[in-house]
Amino acid sequence: MNMSEPTQFINAALRGEMSHDVPMSRHTSWRAGGMAQRMYRPADLADLQNFLQHIAEEEPLIAVGLGSNLLVRDGGFTGTVLLMHGALSELRLDGDTIYAQAGVPGAKLARFAAANKFCGAEFFVGIPGTLGGMLAMNAGCYGGETWQKVDRVQVLTRRGELRVRTPQEYEVGYRHVALKSKSEEFFVGAWLKFETGDVGAARKNIKALMDKRIASQPLQLPNAGSVFRNPAGNHAAKLIESCNLKGMRVGGAQVSEKHANFIVNIADATAEDIEKLIEEVKAKVMQKTGIDLHTEVKIIGEHRNHE
Ligand SMILES: Cc1cc2nc3c(=O)[nH]c(=O)nc-3n(C[C@H](O)[C@H](O)[C@H](O)COP(=O)(O)OP(=O)(O)OC[C@H]3O[C@@H](n4cnc5c(N)ncnc54)[C@H](O)[C@@H]3O)c2cc1C
Structure with missing residues (x-):
């Protein structure tokens, strides 16, 4: 382990890989979003166990797999991402x-x-x-x-x-x-x-x-699958389509023309573009149908500071 790590990470027995300031756009299927302050890819299960036994109690941790249901805000995640994909593979x-x-x-x-x-x-x-x-x-x-x-x-x-x-x-x-x-x-x-x-x-x-x-599904463009959960007895995609929102854009993010419950990254979308589009879709569906959509995708991290 590199000695420039904060003290809580100094543990010579660790065999995994610690990285810093990792763009989460590389680890999420939306290909957008901010940095993870730290990312630990364990060598195996025993190594992850050892890591957790030594990490400071106050360090925020989040497990990430393939990031196919995840948006990390542009201000990034302050803490350590535990990367499971490519690590725990038995x-x-x-x-x-x-x-x-x-x-x-x-x-x-x-x-x-x-x-x-x-x-x-x-x-x-x-x-x-x-x-x-x-x-x-x-x-x-x-x-x-x-x-x-x-x-x-x-x-x-x-x-x-x-x-x-x-x-x-x-x-x-x-x-x-x-x-x-x-x-x-x-x-x-x-x-x-x-x-x-x-x-x-x-x-x-x-x-x-x-x-x-x-x-x-619009699989040729970066997306995170269904953005909203289906409300009881209804389909989020149908509701969004009934409000004519297919194709609606904020920056580089767009409601897919192929599947209304998908938001696709068509032109270097920021996490903020995606989150704003989510909010706009939610507001328009609420206004027109009275139904409150809830996100299925998980949104973490800090908003970017606009000065
Ligand atoms: C094209 C496409 C199609 C999709 N189709 C479907 C579908 O049909 N049905 C469906 O349900 N989903 C679908 N999804 C969404 C997504 O694939 C699923 O939610 C999947 O389970 C997310 O797995 P992941 O490893 O990518 O999790 P991530 O996106 O990395 O994480 C998602 C959440 O799980 C938590 N998490 C991840 N790993 C762990 C762990 N080891 N321990 C504890 N928490 C953990 C994370 O902290 C986060 O809160 C689709 C996504 C895409 C891009």
Whole structure:
């Protein structure tokens, strides 16, 4: 570890990589946003545990996977980003379950499950995030949701204690997951359960789901998937479209012409452009329909100081 680090980071036993002032545009699918003051990419689970055991209690921490549901404001994140993607990547069979670590991407998990004759993991292929992000968001699509498949999860507490938890210890809903007890924790892995079945059918299903995505989503432009949660009994995309907001712009951010619940970065959008557009869409939908949209994407960090 580099001796110019603040004292809380000096720990010769750490094997991961610490970086400073990292543009989060490189680590978020919107390709926009401010810097992370520090970013730690652990070498493996034991290294992350060691890191957490030595980090100062007051240091703000956030886990980031593939940043496919995340906007970091232009003033940046003051604290340390724990980068899971490319770090916690173990993926293996464990009895009748699949054990995957938090950094494993959805597509890899779906293909591994199909190759091992499991069915019902296909939907993961369409979610361009990591297992950690999918657990945090209860990500899902086409009738499948992450937590339907969870047998148990593995977490690290803020102080670096490794624990195994059952789904009953969480409040789980539509794009919502909260630990019932009060504890700051990060998902580091999970044991997932699937039905066994026909590999050929699962593979075909993966291909069909990918084709459907390509046809309906603006995947050629940087985006973060659905910006707003669907209100009960309604669809955010339909509401936005009914207000004629497709194509609406703020700076380099635009409501996608292809899918109204996507905001695309068409010309070097700032996080501020994106956030302002989110606010404008929300206000217009409220004005016209009386429905209050809530964001699915997570927004963190500080606003840029305009002098
Ligand atoms: C083109 C596109 C299509 C999408 N389609 C879908 C879809 O069909 N269904 C759907 O549900 N989502 C969809 N998404 C959104 C996104 O992929 C999911 O929310 C995904 O679960 C985010 O994973 P991530 O690793 O990128 O998380 P990040 O964006 O990195 O983080 C998201 C949140 O999870 C937290 N988090 C991340 N890792 C951990 C961890 N290890 N422990 C604790 N908290 C953690 C972060 O702190 C943050 O609050 C889509 C996104 C895109 C860009």
